[in-house]
Amino acid sequence: MTVRLSYEDGTIRIEADEPLPPLPGVEHDDRGDVERAPAARYAEILNALEVAGLSVVDDVLDLPALSLSTDYRLREYQRKALEAWHENDDRGVLELPTGAGKTVIAIAAMAELGVATLVVVPTIDLLEQWVRELEREFEMPIGRFGGGTQKREPITVSTYDSAYLKADDVGDDFGFVVFDEVHHLGGEGYRDVARFLAAPARMGLTATFERPDDAHRVVEDLIGPKVYDVAVDDLAGEHLAPYDVRRIEVELTPEERERYENVQGTFVQYLRDSGLTLSSGSDYRKLVMRSGRDPRAREALLAKQEARRVMMNAENKRRELAEILDRHRDDRVIVFTAHTDLVYRLSERFLLPAITSETGTKERRETLERFREGTYSRIIAANVLDEGVDVPDANVAVVLSGSGSEREFTQRLGRILRPKDDGGRAVLYELVTADTAEERVADRRR
DNA sequence: TTGACTCAACATCCTTTGCTACAA
DNA sequence: TTGTAGGTTTCCATGTTGAGTCA
Known part of the structure; x- marks a missing residue:
């Protein structure tokens, strides 16, 4: 019996003149009276057919061979990561801290495989970075899907959004797919990107793979499990800057305390009255x-939000921030907050250049450029600089307020870990209001 | 080409006691 | 006895992004 495989709109179409053995993910499609599976199952199906000893006519991918070479010399942990990925049949997720050189590993993998490759990234900023890097390394035109351009090349970089729109169309054009910041792939819509692509080789890159909603299980299914990880502490001192995390507790003012107890009380009272217990998200x-x-x-929820606002924006944090800025007059400082309006208030009070989601592209670029060249030595931002933006290095971070997200914390820490010329230590200050829910929030992210 | 706008998607949003069923 | 996992499904608010549209 001969089995014929072809690609059709994000699926693998399977035709055979006799009944087939059970194949992973395959279901009968009544419309065309054929068997079909999500394109992501392509490699497994091929493998299962081979094991069953069936002859296969494989029309799924028709890829030109690419001759790629790279001058990069991988560091030991990067080489080990790549080996672990190869050992898992060129599938799986690599978890490495920000600044550990994830891009380099993917580029080395591309050079070794020599097939058409799609790189998927969450932001336009990262898209630009990857395109620059790939053009320099491989000296060939690099395609892009995103930011108003839809141009396909053997090596193409795409945003998740554009990949979502095009995946069923180009799903048979690539033999290798790299997902940068792969934790995004757990999102309901984005997972279809990986589902519609037939590429047998799959690599996920991230600094924080596990998701609080457990959606990394879905990513494991589509990309492969985590095959290698290295922690910040393993690299700090040699490949990353050594660092300290200092937690500073501040007290609420009497007025803030009264306000906090009042609104927090409303929230807790509602939980008691309604019999709700909160043990998980x-x-x-x-x-x-x-x-x-x-x-x-609704009233309880709004009260909870007000309580968060009070504890996160406490007056004494501003006083503490003033002291820290004074102490680190000669350092490069990034201040992180959770609220946009606080960014602007502190920006005015301490004359700090500010970046939020409201800041236009041009102004944002100029501010970061001035920070890079040293005209500015400190900036303040809401959540914008957490991920997907090329932020110049600093050696002091002040987390004025943040969520309980471990990812957010890791990303913010990553902003100060580029090795320093003088070998100096980096410091992350974490300001937490005493005797409030913020202590729990801060514990959760660590 | 740009800038301003809308829209959709994603992420976070969590108390401090102690229920119930089941496994070790 | 002790420890721990169990169960849930459409949206209060804020922050952020990319795509698309239009002038």
Whole structure:
């Protein structure tokens, strides 16, 4: 019996003149009266057919061979990461800290495989960085999907959004796909990108693979499991700057304390009265759903938000920030907050250049450029600089307020870990209001 | 080409007690 | 006895992004 495989709109179409053995992910499609599977299953199906000893006519991919070479010399951990990935049949996720050189590993893999490759990234900024890097390394035109351009080349870089729009169209054009910041692939829509691509070789890159919603399980299914990880502490001192994390507790002012206890009390009282227990994120979602119908639930939720605002924007944090800025007069400092309006208030008070999501592309670029060249020695930002932006290195970070997200914390820490010329230590200050829920939030992210 | 705008998608959003069923 | 996993499904608010549209 001969089995014929072809690619069709994000799926693998399987035709055979006799009944087939069970194949991974394959279902019968009544419309065309054929068997079909998501394109992501291509490599597994091929393998299963081979094991069954069936002859296969494979029309899924028609890829030109590429001759690629790279001058990069991989560091030992980078080489080990690449080996681990090869050992898992060229599939899997590599978890390395920001600044550890993930791009270099992917480029080495591309050179070794020599097939058409799609790189998927979350932001335009990262798209530009990858294109620059790949053009320099391989000296060939690099395609791009995103930022208003749709141009395909044997090596193409795409945003997740554009890849989502084009995946079923170009799913048979690439033999290798690299997902940068692969944790995004857990998002409901984005997972289809990996599903529609037939590329047998798959690499995911991230600094923080696990997701609080467990969606990394889906990523494991589509890309492969985590095959290698190295922690910040393993590289600090040699390949990354040594660092200290200093937690500073501040007290609420009497007025803030009164306000906090009042609104936090409203929230907790509602939980008691309604019999809701919060032991996980899903319980919280339950509360959110309830708030759509129940005015008291809504009131409780708004009270909780107000409590967060009070503790995160505490007056004494500003006083502490003034001291830190004074102490680090000669250092390069990035201040992180969770709220846009606080960014602008502090920007005015301490004359700090500010960046938020409201800052236009041009102004944002200029501010970062001035920070890079040293005209500015300190900047303040909301969540914008957490990920997907090329931020010049600093040696002091001040986390004025943040979420309980481990990812956010790791990314912010990563901003100060580029090795220093003088071998100096980096410092991350974490300002936390005492006797509030923020202590728990801060514990959670660590 | 740009800038301003809308839209959709994604991420975070979490108390401090102690229920119930089941496995070690 | 002790420890721990169990169960949930459409949206209160804020921050952020990319794509698309239009002038």
